Structure formats: structure tokens, C-alpha cells
Amino acid sequence: MSRMDKKKNRISPERILWEIRRAFYSFRSSPVLAVLMVQCAAFIFVQSKGAGGLYLDMIPILLLITVVSWFFVSVVHGNQKIVIYTLLLLTVGTMLQSIFVKEAMLKTPELYTGKNPMAGLQMQYVIGFAGAVVAGAVYYGWKKIASIKICRLMFYLSVGISLITLVFAASVGNVKNWIRIGGLSIQTTEITKLLYVFICAGLLGTVEKPSAERIRAFYIVSAVQAAFLAVQSEYGTLLLVMLLFFTFLFLYVADIRLFAKTVAAMAVMVVMVIGAGMQLTRLQEANAWIGRLGIVRFFLAAYGKIANRFIYWLHPEKDALGLGYQLIKARESILLGGWFGTSSVTDLPVKTSDLVYPALIQRCGMIFALLVFVIFIFLWLEGIRLFIRKEDRYHQVVAAGLVCMLFYQALIIIAGSTGLCPLTGITLPFISSGGSSLLISFILTGLLTVISGNVKWKGTESEETEKFFKKSKMAAKCLDYLHHFNDHFINPNVRAAAGRLKGGGQTKRRSKGSHVRKRIYQGKH
DSSP: OOHHHHHHHSOOHHHHHHHHHHHHHHHTTSTHHHHHHHHHHHHHHHHHTTOHHHHHHHHHHHHHHHHHHHHHHHHTTOOHHHHHHHHHHHHHHHHHHHHHHHHHHHHOGGGGTTSOTTHHHHHHHHHHHHHHHHHHHHHHHOGGGGSHHHHHHHHHHHHHHHHHHHHHOOOBTTBOOEEEETTEEEEHHHHHHHHHHHHHHHHHSSSSSOOHHHHHHHHHHHHHHHHHHHHTTOHHHHHHHHHHHHHHHHHHSOOHHHHHHHHHHHHHHHHHHHHHHHHHHHHHHTTOGGGGSHHHHHHHHHHHHHHHHHHHHHOGGGGTTTTTHHHHHHHHHHHHHTTTOOSOOOOOTTTTTTTHHHHHHHHHOHHHHHHHHHHHHHHHHHHHHHHHHOOSHHHHHHHHHHHHHHHHHHHHHHHHHTTSSOOOOOOOTTTSOOHHHHHHHHHHHHHHHHHHSOOOOOTTSSOOOOOSSOOOHHHHHHHHHHHHHHHHTSOHHHHHHHHHHHHSSEEEEOGGGOEEEEOOOTTTO
């Protein structure tokens, strides 16, 4: 790039001022005005539910996020539709959470005396939007994020976060994915799943054709991520990560046979796990010694949890006061909601997070809920167009991972909460409450907006030959010692036998212990 081009692409205060002026003039004819009108008109609906005052407390922040988002997407020349769909989802989430808070105030008014009921949600919106802007700005100018070195650091960071969670996190419903820092609770799996996308992008997106070493590293990283999630009993996020794994494998590893073999191997593994679980369950019930082992008890606990999800998904009435209770209440809410909603409210468990979609159907109706699902589909389609049209492979991989993460997460929780598949404990982006999940959802949208614009750097410009898993100096010394021990202390006859086993042929001994392999050809020996 020439000096004049660099000067032209440099972000200066004058250029930022010019971009803001341009965005202001385009604001008058933009679709964001329609979004602002929808946000103001939503007050009428929320007021009919008795939560109009709480929604008014959220309106200033919601309007500020809408206006600043439009200026942000105008400055980076990003995809306007992605921002519009995100703002519409955020508006629906604000409406629904305001209604939930009002219902909680009527039920337990003493908890909200002298407090701002919407302070928590306001803080989540401010932090989430600030995180999106910061993440977008960092990605816009940080080319080194595509390097193998940063990719490796992200992997070590992900492993470290998972280990810290396993050691220090408190178990909530047999799931260990929350750690407390001061007065804040952080869901660490939200961070690790975002890091997973960038790790895979660094392995598969920085070269046009990934090497065998990078593909092996991609498999290892995915296996480690899946293992940690399984140990944490975070099966919803595990399903999400596995869907992302197969998406990356299908799109960016140009080997359909490898994809088919991986799918077949996964199917065989699932069958083996089911068979082992059934057999070990019988042995444990028979009080066999193997059933008393710690690792067997841990495996059977995880196996039983997953099996019960399928059992109570098909027949929730078998445990109407336990695991099937959530599904029974969700189905009741859907039936009561009908097409246009109802004022008869069912007390749903975890209605602000896991079962937010049945709660949306009950309060707003099936038509409104279907519109939300259609918005998610439109957002996914815009993301598909984005990574198809993007010229740089690294940005393609990142965009594909981010938009598929949003859509898969919405698909899993909507299908699970409506009874189309077993229920998993993940959130609906921008609709469910939760600081960590909302922050990551904001960051995903901010990154997609920046990627859809004119990012000045390319992830495939540097041809790196560095391996993802490097041998440490200590490992290299240990390997040298083993070679030294083999050359000077191991019996030559033992080495000869090992050579025959390794090479599949005969070896002839020469002087000083050196060997020459002599192959056996069919028909000659």
C-alpha cells in the first residue's frame, strides 16, 4: 500500500467529524426512523399490560442506543439491516422484561421499595452497548488478531477460564458455569464460546487451504472445548459448539470425505456412549464394584441427566413436579397465549431466561412470537450474505461463526422451550435477561457490523508457517534424553524387534547398533 493510500485510510478527527455529518444527513431518510417509531409505539402495548412506567424508564437508553448505533454503522459503512434487526429484537426484549418486572413488583412489592426496578437492566444495556463499540473498534484496527500467536493465546485463555470455573464455580442445578468476582456474576461459557470462534478462524481462515497440522489442531481445540463443557454439565452450550464445529468443518475444510467420516465417527461414539451408559447402569443397580468407581459415577450422572431430558421431553407428565414441570408449564403458556396473547398469566419457572419464548407467546401471542423468529431468520440471512460476499477468508470465517452462533442459539432455545426438542439451558439473544449473555450478544452484533464494513486489513495477507502447538524447550530436552537413552542403553536386540514392529518388515543389524530396514516384497520373500 502506498503512502498516499495509508494517509487516506488513516482515521483522523477530521474524517470522523465528516463521517458523523454524513451520517446525520442520511439519518433523515434512513429506516432507523421507523425503528424509533416502533419503539415509541411499543409503549402503548406495554401500557396495556400495566408496565408502561417501567418501559418509559428504559426508553431514553433504548433511543440512545438506536441513534448511536446508526451513526456507528454509518461511520464504518456496515450492514444497516443487521443493526435494524438487532434493534427490533432489543425492543421486544425491553418490552418483555418490563412486563416481567411489573409482575414481580405486584407479587413482592417489598423487594422494590425505594429502588429503581429497571436499574439492573439499564446497566446491562449500557455495558453491553459499550462492549459492542469497544469490540468493534478493536477488531477494526487489530490485524494481529488473525495471527497464530494470538490464536494460541486465546486457546490458553479459554482453557484457563474453564479450569478456574471448574475449581471455583458454585454448582447451580449441577451446572458449573458461573463465577463471582466481587458483586458480579460472570457466565464463563459465554466467553469461551466467543473465543472458540476466533481460534477456529485463526486456524482455518488465515490460509486459503489449511494444512493437515492446522486441521488436526482444529479437531483438538474443538475436542478440548467440548470436554470442558461436558464436565461442567453445560450441554446447551456443548450442542451449540458442536454445531459450530460441523459448520466450520463443512464450509472451510475442503474435504467432503473427512466431513462424512467425522459425522460417522460422532454417530458411532454416541451409540457407544449410550450402550456403555445402559450397561454401567445395570452394573450399578446390581451393586457391582465397577459401579462404585468415582469416574463411573460421574459418567452415569451425566448420562442420566441427558437421558432424563429426552425422557421428560417425550413424557413430561412422568415427573410433573420435577424435570417435566418446566415443559408442562411451557406448553400451558403456549396454549393460553393463543394467537394474540392473554391477560391470564401462568407462573413460569425461569421465564426471564430459559422459558422466555413461551412467556412471550402467552403475553403477546403466537403472531408476535413468530415475527420474532422471522427477524432471527432475516438476521441469519444477512449474515450468510455477508460471509459469502466477503473477499477475505479470515473475515468470512469470523462472520460465519458469529452469525451462526446467534441463529443456532435462538433455534435451540426456541425449539426446546416449545417442545420440538429437549430443553437446554441457554438464553434467547436480546430477549432473555442475563448480563453475560446480553453482553456477548451485543459484541457479536458489533463485530458483524464492523466486518460488514470496510475493514482495512486482511487476515490472509501474512503467510504464516508457525505451528499452532509448538514443542516447548523442556519437551525438546526430554525428547533428546530419550533418544540418548535409546542409543546408548537399550539393548540392540530390543531396538531391532521394535524396528520390525514399527516398519512391518525385517531389519538387519549393522555395526554400532545402526540399522537398515529391508522391506519384504510380496512374491520375493
